[in-house]
Amino acid sequence: MAMKTTLSLRTPSPSLSLSSKLPFTSAFSLRPFPRRHRNLVFIVSASINAKPTVLVAEKLGEAGLNLLKEFANVDCSYNLTAEELCTKISLCDALIVRSGTKVSRDVFESSAGRLKVVGRAGVGIDNVDLAAATEFGCLVVNAPTANTVAAAEHGIALLAAMARNVAQADASVKSGKWLRNKYVGVSLVGKTLAVLGFGKVGSEVARRAKGLGMHVIAHDPYAPADRARAIGVDLVSFDEAISTADFISLHMPLTPSTAKVLNDETFAKMKKGVRIVNVARGGVIDEDALVRALDAGTVAQAALDVFTEEPPSKDSKLILHEQVIATPHLGASTTEAQEGVAIEIAEAVVGALRGELAATAVNAPMVPAEVLTELKPFVDLAEKLGRLAVQLVAGGSGVKTVKVTYASSRAPDDLDTRLLRAMIIKGLIEPISSVFVNLVNADFTAKQRGLRITEERVILDGSPENPLESIQVQIANVESRFASAISDSGEIKVEGRVKDGIAHLTRVGSFEVDVSLEGSIILCRQVDQPGMIGKVGSILGQENINVSFMSVGRTAPRKQAVMAIGVDEQPGKEVLKKIGDIPAVEELVFLKLQDKVVT
Numbered sequence: 169m170a171m172k173t174t175l176s177l178r179t180p181s182p183s184l185s186l187s188s189k190l191p192f193t194s195a196f197s198l199r200p201f202p203r204r205h206r207n208l209v210f211i212v213s214a215s216i217n218a219k220p221t222v223l224v225a226e227k228l229g230e231a232g233l234n235l236l237k238e239f240a241n242v243d244c245s246y247n248l249t250a251e252e253l254c255t256k257i258s259l260c261d262a263l264i265v266r267s268g269t270k271v272s273r274d275v276f277e278s279s280a281g282r283l284k285v286v287g288r289a290g291v292g293i294d295n296v297d298l299a300a301a302t303e304f305g306c307l308v309v310n311a312p313t314a315n316t317v318a319a320a321e322h323g324i325a326l327l328a329a330m331a332r333n334v335a336q337a338d339a340s341v342k343s344g345k346w347l348r349n350k351y352v353g354v355s356l357v358g359k360t361l362a363v364l365g366f367g368k369v370g371s372e373v374a375r376r377a378k379g380l381g382m383h384v385i386a387h388d389p390y391a392p393a394d395r396a397r398a399i400g401v402d403l404v405s406f407d408e409a410i411s412t413a414d415f416i417s418l419h420m421p422l423t424p425s426t427a428k429v430l431n432d433e434t435f436a437k438m439k440k441g442v443r444i445v446n447v448a449r450g451g452v453i454d455e456d457a458l459v460r461a462l463d464a465g466t467v468a469q470a471a472l473d474v475f476t477e478e479p480p481s482k483d484s485k486l487i488l489h490e491q492v493i494a495t496p497h498l499g500a501s502t503t504e505a506q507e508g509v510a511i512e513i514a515e516a517v518v519g520a521l522r523g524e525l526a527a528t529a530v531n532a533p534m535v536p537a538e539v540l541t542e543l544k545p546f547v548d549l550a551e552k553l554g555r556l557a558v559q560l561v562a563g564g565s566g567v568k569t570v571k572v573t574y575a576s577s578r579a580p581d582d583l584d585t586r587l588l589r590a591m592i593i594k595g596l597i598e599p600i601s602s603v604f605v606n607l608v609n610a611d612f613t614a615k616q617r618g619l620r621i622t623e624e625r626v627i628l629d630g631s632p633e634n635p636l637e638s639i640q641v642q643i644a645n646v647e648s649r650f651a652s653a654i655s656d657s658g659e660i661k662v663e664g665r666v667k668d669g670i671a672h673l674t675r676v677g678s679f680e681v682d683v684s685l686e687g688s689i690i691l692c693r694q695v696d697q698p699g700m701i702g703k704v705g706s707i708l709g710q711e712n713i714n715v716s717f718m719s720v721g722r723t724a725p726r727k728q729a730v731m732a733i734g735v736d737e738q739p740g741k742e743v744l745k746k747i748g749d750i751p752a753v754e755e756l757v758f759l760k761l762q763d764k765v766v767t
């Protein structure tokens with residue numbers, strides 16, 4: 169017995185009008201992901217036929233540039249103003265930046281849809297407007313691993329330099345002084361270091377601090393305790409971390425919830441004389457509050473590589489404070505890290521431009537490579553069902569409510585439908601609008617257009633080897649150009665399956681059909697009687713239109729039947745009229761599976 173489970177529900181908003189006749193702008197390409205990327209991967213992106221152009225807006229290692237040049241025209245333009253960047257971007261398919269370039273909404277708007285990928289040559293993506301990127305269907309990738317060790321080493325360098333007053337003493341010696349008593353430092357061994365943010369950099373800092381004989385604790389709401397335990401670190405609450413530490417090292421991303429996490433209130437909870445290192449982001453500290461805490465002696469010293477405003481103003485009280493040492497965002501700046509980052513980001517950007525997705529996508533759900541391979545034929549089916557369904561809607565109807573039903577023997581957790589849903593949305597929206605839809609912006613675009621997609625699972629008995637038995641797409645509360653596409657329950661209904669790796673349409677309304685989804689489709693309702701296949705076939709033959717597939721589904725012998733005909737060429741209006749003029753034919757519709765739709 170089949171069992172039904174409703175999986176998700178989306179909220180309605182204004183209707184999608186079928187009257188839009190704007191031109192098509194792009195196509196999808198789907199490629200297997202290269203083996204070297206072991207991690208979670210995926211994208212379907214707009215395909216780019218000409219050699220793409222990559223704008224490199226900040227200095228990038230030579231090896232990365234060479235990789236890019238093999239595939240694209242590379243424009244290295246550094247120190248662009250915001251206006252210059254917006255002007256240039258409309259000629260670029262990809263943009264590569266470090267932390268010094270703001271990739272704002274204006275940049276995506278100015279690109280007029282050409283910008284497909286933003287590559288952040290580093291970890292932090294707080295300088296990229298991710299919401300805008302997603303809205304514009306632009307993939308954002310970063311290079312999350314190549315500078316980890318460099319950042320951790322810089323954190324340790326700052327920790328030791330701060331504890332022993334290296335920077336102040338150096339400046340003093342260079343000014344001709346010899347102040348051995350003034351620069352007595354503090355020892356690290358035996359002291360407690362609280363690492364806030366136990367991710368890649370945080371855990372490397374912790375490992376190194378353990379080697380220096382420090383007692384290391386960490387706070388990270390998302391880090392697994394066993395990973396911490398494995399390097400001898402206890403995960404503790406935020407309050408415990410900050411109140412017991414002699415040294416605090418910050419390693420979390422800058423997000424709305426980490427912004428100014430060190431502030432007057434939290435400084436007040438710290439041990440008097442605590443020392444702070446920040447190689448994460450300036451914005452995680454309230455810098456004015458830090459100056460107050462330094463003046464009050466609550467914080468004895470701070471070593472900072474990052475600042476709320478970079479570069480900070482020359483008269484910044486924080487920078488000029490005697491107990492502060494500062495570096496100009498150098499955490500990732502080693503020769504080795506920059507070569508690694510350049511290669512990592514160049515590979516990710518080239519992969520994305522080719523229609524692949526690096527494992528480092530920041531604003532797209534990631535689908536494991538093996539799942540992608542398995543779902544590939546269903547991805548094609550999903551998009552085509554979306555295309556057919558929307559073309560069956562009568563002009564002027566607003567498409568608002570779409571129900572997708574997946575029939576599968578797999579348990580719900582074992583079938584990732586995000587990709588299929590994205591492709592159905594693409595199929596529903598692209599034929600009738602100018603937008604291009606991909607995995608990055610599918611849900612956003614649907615919501616923006618008032619498309620409410622509900623997904624439902626029918627769990628079948630049988631072997632879970634095949635990921636899916638069928639996909640059904642229903643559009644409710646609309647009229648149809650082909651009345652037979654309306655099911656008994658009143659929705660436009662199309663259903664399909666994959667047979668021998670090829671997508672097939674297997675149901676239209678209440679009629680069972682079987683036609684492979686290649687080329688285009690003619691659906692024709694007629695009175696079931698002998699000779700109909702021959703009559704339609706000979707009209708198409710006379711016009712040199714090749715029939716790829718033909719099937720007839722009927723309610724009962726000599727009653728109504730729906731003929732589904734797959735055609736390789738597009739029949740002209742006169743050909744369709746000739747078929748429509750056959751006396752037994754009651755209605756007829758031509759549906760395109762590719763390109764722009766003429767409704």
Ligand SMILES: NC(=O)c1ccc[n+]([C@@H]2O[C@H](COP(=O)([O-])OP(=O)(O)OC[C@H]3O[C@@H](n4cnc5c(N)ncnc54)[C@H](O)[C@@H]3O)[C@@H](O)[C@H]2O)c1
Binds near residue numbers: 292390
């Ligand atoms: N100074 C530099 O040049 C430099 C170089 C590399 C990285 N960074 C910065 O260092 C930071 C860490 O980089 P990473 O590669 O380790 O990133 P990561 O994603 O591996 O680690 C970040 C960790 O912070 C944790 N986190 C998130 N919110 C938190 C919160 N409220 N409290 C505590 N922990 C929280 C996450 O769970 C994660 O484990 C980022 O801000 C990055 O931009 C700076």
Ligand SMILES: O=C(O)[C@H](O)COP(=O)(O)O
Binds near residue numbers: 268291292497500
């Ligand atoms: O987030 C990062 O990767 C670091 O802050 C490095 O930034 P950078 O590329 O500007 O040096």
